[in-house]
Amino acid sequence: MSEPAKPAASAPRRRFLKEMAGAAGGACLLAMGVGLYSKQARALPAQAIRPPGALAEDAFLGACIRCGLCVRDCPYDTLRLATPGDGVVSGTPYFTARDIPCEMCEDIPCVKACPSGALDHGLTDIRQADMGIAVLIDQENCLNFLGMRCDVCYRVCPVIDKAITLEMRRNPREEREGPATTRHAMLIPTVHADTCTGCGKCEKSCILPEAAIKVLPAHIARGAPADHYRRGWEEKSKAGGSLIGDQVKLPVRGLDGQSAPGGQP
Amino acid sequence: MSAQHPGVEAIAAKGWLRAHKWLLLRRGSQLGILAAFLAGPLFGWWIVKGNLAASLTLDVLPLTDPFVFTQMLAARHWPEVSAITGVLIVLGFYLLVGGRVFCSWACPMNVVTDAASWLRRRLGLKGGRTPHDATRLWLLGAVLLAAAITGRLVWEWVNPVSMLMRGLVFGFGAAWVFVIGVFLYDLLLAGRGWCGHVCPMGAFYGLLGKVALLRVSAHRRSACNDCMDCFAVCPEPQVIRPALKAAGQTHPVILESACTNCGRCIDVCSQDVFRLGSRFNRSEQ
Numbered sequence: 197m198s199e200p201a202k203p204a205a206s207a208p209r210r211r212f213l214k215e216m217a218g219a220a221g222g223a224c225l226l227a228m229g230v231g232l233y234s235k236q237a238r239a240l241p242a243q244a245i246r247p248p249g250a251l252a253e254d255a256f257l258g259a260c261i262r263c264g265l266c267v268r269d270c271p272y273d274t275l276r277l278a279t280p281g282d283g284v285v286s287g288t289p290y291f292t293a294r295d296i297p298c299e300m301c302e303d304i305p306c307v308k309a310c311p312s313g314a315l316d317h318g319l320t321d322i323r324q325a326d327m328g329i330a331v332l333i334d335q336e337n338c339l340n341f342l343g344m345r346c347d348v349c350y351r352v353c354p355v356i357d358k359a360i361t362l363e364m365r366r367n368p369r370e371e372r373e374g375p376a377t378t379r380h381a382m383l384i385p386t387v388h389a390d391t392c393t394g395c396g397k398c399e400k401s402c403i404l405p406e407a408a409i410k411v412l413p414a415h416i417a418r419g420a421p422a423d424h425y426r427r428g429w430e431e432k433s434k435a436g437g438s439l440i441g442d443q444v445k446l447p448v449r450g451l452d453g454q455s456a457p458g459g460q461p
Numbered sequence: 462m463s464a465q466h467p468g469v470e471a472i473a474a475k476g477w478l479r480a481h482k483w484l485l486l487r488r489g490s491q492l493g494i495l496a497a498f499l500a501g502p503l504f505g506w507w508i509v510k511g512n513l514a515a516s517l518t519l520d521v522l523p524l525t526d527p528f529v530f531t532q533m534l535a536a537r538h539w540p541e542v543s544a545i546t547g548v549l550i551v552l553g554f555y556l557l558v559g560g561r562v563f564c565s566w567a568c569p570m571n572v573v574t575d576a577a578s579w580l581r582r583r584l585g586l587k588g589g590r591t592p593h594d595a596t597r598l599w600l601l602g603a604v605l606l607a608a609a610i611t612g613r614l615v616w617e618w619v620n621p622v623s624m625l626m627r628g629l630v631f632g633f634g635a636a637w638v639f640v641i642g643v644f645l646y647d648l649l650l651a652g653r654g655w656c657g658h659v660c661p662m663g664a665f666y667g668l669l670g671k672v673a674l675l676r677v678s679a680h681r682r683s684a685c686n687d688c689m690d691c692f693a694v695c696p697e698p699q700v701i702r703p704a705l706k707a708a709g710q711t712h713p714v715i716l717e718s719a720c721t722n723c724g725r726c727i728d729v730c731s732q733d734v735f736r737l738g739s740r741f742n743r744s745e746q
Contacts, residue, residue: 216593216595219593219594219595219596220595222592223596223597223599223603224599224603226600227603227606227607227616228607230615230618231607231611233615234613234618235611254613257614258537258538258612258614259536259540260614261514261515261530261544261614262512262529262614262617262627263511263514263515263516265510265516265517267631268510276631276632277632279627279631279632279636280624281634281635286618286624286634286636287623287627309517311515311517311523311540311541311547312515312540314538317541
């Protein structure tokens, strides 16, 4: 009796195990594929800027639930939710500064609307926002670099004179072509990363057909100082004097009798 | 009746309207939810903002999808209070009415897979290979594990359900591809494959339905004439047999959590065998 019953009892079990293994294997493979896909497709294009208060990109992708409430509460239609094909992780909010920049609302409604905290509710002062950093990326076409007075990016900056300053610099054309009243000094728009919020007003307003100043995510825009570097002049002022004593001044060959290399005779 | 045209007898017996009552209510619910979300962007009437992942109704009522919420917790992120309030309200609601009520009454993908299933029935397509029922549970576990390992909501990279909802409310982009993919999968490869076998979101809501109060009961099962129409239209046909044919249980209430409470069986039954009621009402006629 027990002989024929054995295969009859184990066949359904074997089938069950096989089906289960198939289901489990398929599910794990699919999840693994999606996991790998998410790893390879998480890079944010340089022109896509996250809303104010967004957590660092890796943490953001673990926090944002893709609800779009920030998009809805943005009074200027700056934010949009990415769709597949945008190059931004589908369903996450971003803006393109050249299209519509962030207007830096005092009450930061997008952050308040975020239910997940992917936009950090600790951000209460919009001037502390870190959406990106403006970089004057094309110094060959920027009108101020050509010695003209455009200044538009500087003028529209909501943190004018802190995030962007105009730094006077000598116009090298004067040296090449001789002094002339039409060539005045260059006033170079200079971004200060610690105060720039990345709102993108400068990029939006750049009068060139393609903006010479662009907002980029910090990880693209910025270098990082090496931990072991010391800036001599800072150390000197901290110590109240040179740390290595007086330095010997050596003559520079070919410039004997002149005060400084490259200076006026 | 014929498996290609279930419900013909019911229409003859009860009239078209009564034979489509629950279907119409369900489509009304699905369209109503969508309309509420779209009234804002289309006409400026901001009844509901957001989408099914998280929303804010009339600027006071937060609702959060517990599945995406769980993914977020798995990715080790702790949310703001409004998301927690929202998820508790939604959990409470679906624990009461049945988890997979989300699938059949709210989820926009239901219209897509119902359409695929209808067309498959009409065309008499039989081929393909439907994965095991438990695939969705495994997938649910696997995507939560993947979220925990990577710290990202990995399923949301490809989740056709949230893509469809977002697409409808915020614009599609290439998200159509995923939706058409689900439609073709259900039409050609696996009948009722997506919602009933693969979707981890449905599996999640199914788990919520284990203790749901609202259930379908085959309370007049003695009147059943074995026309099989309920089996033909049911998105989870395996849940009917225990209740209707007293297979493995004695009472007529469908307690299987996979049942979506869609009520289509009530519609297509010419003998009025089924009704919607409390899980504790096990009476029979």
